Amino acid sequence: MEKGKVNIKKLIVIGGSAGSLEVLLRVLPGLKVPFPYPVVIVLHRKQSNDNLLTELLSLKTKIKVKEIEDKDALVNGIIYLAPGNYHILFEEDYTFSLDDSERVNYSRPSIDVAFQSAADVFGGALTCILLSGANADGADGFLYVKERGGETIVQAPETAEVAYMPEQVIANKSADKICDIDGIANWLNRM
Amino acid sequence: MEISVDEQDLKLLLNDLIELYGYDFTDYSKASLVRRIKRLLTLDHFPSFAELRYRLKTDPDYLNRFVEEITVNVTEMFRDPDFYVALRQQVLPAIGSKPFIRIWHAGCSTGEEVYSMAILLHEAGLLHKSLLYATDLNPNVVERARQGIFPLAQMKDYSENYIAAGGKSDFSSYYTAQYNRVIFNEQLRTKMIFATHNLVSDSSFNEFQLILCRNVLIYFDKELQNKVFHLFDTSLDRLAYIALGSKETLKFSGLHGTYKQLGSNKIWRKEK
Numbered sequence: 001m002e003k004g005k006v007n008i009k010k011l012i013v014i015g016g017s018a019g020s021l022e023v024l025l026r027v028l029p030g031l032k033v034p035f036p037y038p039v040v041i042v043l044h045r046k047q048s049n050d051n052l053l054t055e056l057l058s059l060k061t062k063i064k065v066k067e068i069e070d071k072d073a074l075v076n077g078i079i080y081l082a083p084g085n086y087h088i089l090f091e092e093d094y095t096f097s098l099d100d101s102e103r104v105n106y107s108r109p110s111i112d113v114a115f116q117s118a119a120d121v122f123g124g125a126l127t128c129i130l131l132s133g134a135n136a137d138g139a140d141g142f143l144y145v146k147e148r149g150g151e152t153i154v155q156a157p158e159t160a161e162v163a164y165m166p167e168q169v170i171a172n173k174s175a176d177k178i179c180d181i182d183g184i185a186n187w188l189n190r191m
Numbered sequence: 192m193e194i195s196v197d198e199q200d201l202k203l204l205l206n207d208l209i210e211l212y213g214y215d216f217t218d219y220s221k222a223s224l225v226r227r228i229k230r231l232l233t234l235d236h237f238p239s240f241a242e243l244r245y246r247l248k249t250d251p252d253y254l255n256r257f258v259e260e261i262t263v264n265v266t267e268m269f270r271d272p273d274f275y276v277a278l279r280q281q282v283l284p285a286i287g288s289k290p291f292i293r294i295w296h297a298g299c300s301t302g303e304e305v306y307s308m309a310i311l312l313h314e315a316g317l318l319h320k321s322l323l324y325a326t327d328l329n330p331n332v333v334e335r336a337r338q339g340i341f342p343l344a345q346m347k348d349y350s351e352n353y354i355a356a357g358g359k360s361d362f363s364s365y366y367t368a369q370y371n372r373v374i375f376n377e378q379l380r381t382k383m384i385f386a387t388h389n390l391v392s393d394s395s396f397n398e399f400q401l402i403l404c405r406n407v408l409i410y411f412d413k414e415l416q417n418k419v420f421h422l423f424d425t426s427l428d429r430l431a432y433i434a435l436g437s438k439e440t441l442k443f444s445g446l447h448g449t450y451k452q453l454g455s456n457k458i459w460r461k462e463k
Contacts, residue, residue, distance in 0.1 A: 069438045070409045071416070083438050089222035091412075097220040098409045098438050101227070101263040117222055 008074055008094060010037045010191065011122045015111030015141070017044040017133025019161025021053075023181055024131075028061040030185040034077040035063050037191065042082040042114045044107050044135065054081055070098045082109040089113070090121040105137035115141025124149035127191065129184060130175075131155045133165030142174035153177045153187060194232050194240055196225050204228075204244050211247075212254055214328070215391045216261065218415035227261045234260070258329050263410065267345070268303045269352035270405075271437050275311060276357050277456040282432050283315045286400040292321040293399045295426065297390060298407030299325035302336025303349075307356075308403070309379040310365055314358070318382055324397065326388035337385040339375040343368055390419050395426040402427060405457075406436035413443055420444040427461045434458045 016023065020043060045053060051067070057079065058065045065079045066072070072080070074094045082088045086098040087109050104110035115128050115138065128145050130138045132155060142152045154175040157163035169175045179187060201224070208214045216224060228243070235256075237243045246253050269275050286292055292312075296305050305325045312318040327333050350362040366373040388396070390407070402423050408416045423433055424446055433441075433450070435457045441447050450459040 067438075069440050070436075071413050071440075071443055086409075086438060089220070089226065091220065091222050095413070097222050099223050099226070099263070100265050100406050100409070100436075102265070113226070117226070120222070120225075 008038060008076060008125075010125050010127065011040065011074070011090075011118060012037055012127045012129065012188065012191070013040045013042065013114055013118050014129045014131065015042045015114065015133075015138045016131030017107075017111075017135050017137065017162070017165055019132030019134075021056075022132075022161065023155060023184070024057065025060050026181050027185045027188070028057060028063070028079070030189070031061060031063060032189050033062045035079075035188075037076055038074045038078055038080060039063075039188075040068075040080045040082070040088070040114065040118070042088065042109050042111050044109070044111075044133070044137070045084045057081065068096050068098070070096065072096050082114065084109070087113040089117040092121060094121070105135055107135065107137050111138040112141035112144075116144045119145045119148040119150050122150065126150035127153065129153045129155075130166060130169055132160035132162050134162045135165055136168045138165060139168040139172055139174070142169045143172060146174050146176075151176055153179055153184065155184065156180050193229060194237070196228055196232075196240055200240050200244070201225065201228070204240075204247070207244065207248055208254075212251070213392070214254075214258065214389075218391065218412050218418075220410050220412050223410050224261070227263075231257065231260045255331060259331060262329055263406075264300045264329070264332055265406070266300045266303045267352065268307045268341075268349040269356045269358075270304070270307075272352050272355035272357075274356075274434070274437065274456065274458075275307065275352075277453060277458055278308075278434070279311060279315070279357050281453055281456075282401060282434075282458060283311065283317060285430070286432070287315060287317050289400060290320065292317060292401075293397060294321065294323045295397070295399045295402045296323065296325040297388070297402060297404040297423070299327050299333070299336055299385075300329075301332050301341075302339065302385075303341070304403060304405065305336060305383055306339060306365075306375050306379060307353075309382060310353070310358070311356075312382075313379065314360065318379070321382055323383045324399075325383055325385050328387060328389040328391075330387045333385050333387055337380075337383075339380050340372050341366075341375075343371045343373050346373060390422065391415065395422055397426065398428050399426055399431060400428055401432045401434065403434045405434060406439070408439055409436065417444050420446050424449075424461070429461055429463065431461050432458055433461070 157166040
């Protein structure tokens with residue numbers, strides 16, 4: 001447990017809603033393998049017990065894609081996918097806890113909840129990316145991440161299928177960088 | 192403005208709860224506990240963490256509210272219908288051969304799962320020889336579960352779950368609606384025993400053919416999960432079953448080797 005903790009120098013958490021799956025399908029194939037950090041993806045999705053999304057994302061990358069189970073440990077070079085109907089939380093020992101309490105921003109998983117919990121544990125070692133969506137989830141989380149020294153990147157609204165979600169973090173001035181889809185991929189590979 | 196919760200403050204508060212009220216949240220998932228406490232600080236407009244601690248120490252009635260809000264009581268009837276299909280097809284036929292069936296719903300919350308199980312047993316012709324023990328650490332939710340009264344508005348979703356779970360009857364035949372609520376049939380409730388039981392501090396109280404503990408252990412840390420798994424182990428007959436939530440697993444527990452998972456379902460059978 002402690003060994004894994006020392007090894008993880010950075011965490012990337014990607015949040016998205018309507019229109020974000022297409023972005024991931026374009027970004028994931030270009031990621032370098034092995035990828036040096038854990039990547040956690042939090043998408044608004046309906047069903048809790050379908051493996052389709054995991055399979056779909058797996059097809060697009062050689063990086064291992066895993067749907068999160070309670071108390072899974074973070075490992076470099078794995079893409080973790082938040083399961084439907086649960087919030088994801090990060091523990092001090094770099095494991096996940098799941099939480100099925102109230103929806104936040106009408107959402108479970110909530111992107112705000114994931115960003116905030118990741119920032120509590122990773123502080124300045126966290127990079128959060130917010131993609132297309134029709135909901136304000138992620139906007140409070142971005143502010144929280146900034147306050148704790150983390151880095152925030154948002155998909156350029158004009159490149160997003162639904163611009164509303166990216167626009168919220170540009171409006172609250174919590175985005176460090178605004179990138180188009182290729183820009184997001186390049187940024188991840190340079191980290 | 193959000194109030195931060197530091198480690199030391201949290202420790203003091205948790206110690207108060209143990210000493211004054213006997214509730215031990217020490218080994219709950221830290222991330223979850225801190226999140227729930229921050230939420231309560233906001234909901235109840237506490238100006239500081241110290242104010243919450245003072246209120247808890249001086250107002251025993253507020254403890255009820257604290258426990259209610261810190262623990263998560265999200266549940267529904269026939270949640271994850273596939274899980275109930277597996278119970279129907281794989282578990283009930285196996286335990287149905289016993290002369291008497293004891294089932295424990297550990298962390299039953301407001302009881303939706305217990306009523307679902309009673310319906311399943313009824314339809315399998317096993318309810319007459321079954322007893323369902325339903326426990327939770329929160330006496331308020333146990334009382335609500337005992338009453339078997341649920342909001343009418345949820346029955347549409349529950350009915351859909353019931354059908355997806357392989358239900359063949361008319362779901363509404365299991366309850367009587369009155370105004371905006373329904374009460375489930377007495378026949379189902381006569382086979383239920385409700386009690387408060389704290390998985391952290393209370394011990395085993397019987398032997399069971401099936402224990403259901405779904406989406407309860409996610410709020411515990413790994414060590415406490417392990418402790419509870421051992422409590423369950425001592426409460427299970429050989430070839431009895433344990434059922435967990437859809438994203439929970441036995442694999443981090445020391446028991447992994449003596450239990451066999453039923454396919455990809457979150458149901459394990461005790462082999463030794």
